[in-house]
């Protein structure tokens with residue numbers, strides 16, 4: 001009897017320190033607040049991560065996060081463009097409330113962000129890489145960020161303590177080194193950390209480092225089925241967008257054909273910034289970087305001179321697609337290398353077990369689907385974004401989640417994980433239950449709103465609702481068009497069925513649900529108009 005009581009006591013003590021409680025929480029995880037490594041790349045399409053699909057590239061290091069954690073197959077953004085997505089992530093609020101509706105207005109630094117809350121709750125905080133806000137981040141003990149879009153070669157950084165610095169080398173590698181150096185030299189042992197490791201790659205104009213362009217320039221990639229889309233099944237927005245590989249990519253920046261070669265061939269520039277695109281990218285290289293580059297790219301240029309003028313339009317489109325993928329995917333290969341180095345360092349330093357690792361992108365991207373590059377649309381390739389999360393002891397390795405989670409959820413999730421208070425005006429949901437496999441009661445519809453128009457790529461303003469089965473969008477400003485897609489039966493979103501009588505009931509229900517979502521998230525026609533007026537006052541677009 002005495003022995004039995006002793007065993008019971010021992011079990012109670014053990015349970016108090018490490019057993020799962022009824023809600024699945026481990027009490028030991030509660031006692032020790034986790035570190036957070038938040039990795040984000042810029043314009044990284046989920047189609048180019050092998051954990052999602054390996055038809056284009058192998059990304060073993062990024063995949064490791066999903067193998068040892070959770071892969072989200074339906075993660076999406078609220079507004080598919082760079083700085084607005086970052087503002088949603090940091091503030092936990094939709095664009096119309098945090099005010100950063102487009103890439104043009106600077107971020108309102110009076111907005112409370114989750115890093116500020118973590119910092120004041122005792123986290124050590126650092127940010128390296130691309131922010132793109134037009135101002136410095138608040139709530140960071142250390143930062144080194146690229147001004148604006150940043151450069152691929154020999155980039156400048158705005159730093160917390162040393163003003164503007166210039167670093168020779170390749171951006172993704174430099175950002176990785178800064179991240180690891182901080183972990184090694186500045187991280188304190190007595191507090192948890194939030195480390196934001198933010199790649200510029202694979203943003204346009206897709207410049208890979210030597211070790212990858214040497215390999216990728218000779219690769220050939222499978223074409224998407226919709227490469228030759230004629231946009232017939234959709235409205236004006238798809239038809240008038242300027243993001244077609246054949247007609248809107250520029251030669252010098254995007255395809256890496258020098259302006260003098262185009263002149264020699266008598267091929268007109270596709271964009272007025274063709275020439276500038278060359279000087280500001282390849283033009284930044286040191287003599288030795290440029291010599292290495294020329295050695296590999298010159299044979300491609302020679303081949304182009306010989307063959308391109310003779311090609312049919314269809315062949316030209318195929319050529320531009322391959323050229324695009326070679327540089328885009330070569331840039332991703334370097335991001336994957338960097339992620340591998342940082343994950344290895346976490347292992348080496350014994351930090352992996354108590355660090356949440358998130359990998360995501362600021363939005364999705366078109367890799368030739370619908371003949372496009374760029375993003376912005378509510379259509380799947382740009383609306384969805386990669387999301388992989390590892391949290392040992394909380395997330396089962398190899399888990400897959402199919403819920404419609406959004407970048408809006410990251411702030412409340414990370415605050416929840418850090419046992420910090422989530423402000424009432426944050427609009428996202430904590431994903432902690434999903435991490436633990438509990439999906440009941442999670443949202444079944446998301447709200448989306450894109451604003452930056454008229455602007456580069458000419459994607460019209462629109463808002464919409466997305467459910468598992470349908471997508472309803474309203475394009476407005478210089479049009480008034482509605483589009484409905486049947487996500488189950490038309491996965492590539494080729495046919496707008498808004499006017500099809502067979503969908504009348506769906507239209508009715510979703511229109512009402514969308515109106516409810518607008519009310520729920522505090523968006524309104526008045527705000528739409530206010531942002532149009534503010535944008536037009538800037539007179540930024542002279543087209």
Ligand code: SGN
Pocket residue numbers: 042043081082083103132149203204205253277374456457
């Ligand atoms: C630049 C790019 C565009 C891109 C925007 C926004 N052109 O203007 O293609 O859509 O940035 O990108 S470039 O020739 O300058 O690269 S975002 O990721 O910052 O939103």
Ligand code: CA
Pocket residue numbers: 042043081082203362363
């Ligand atoms: Ca982006």
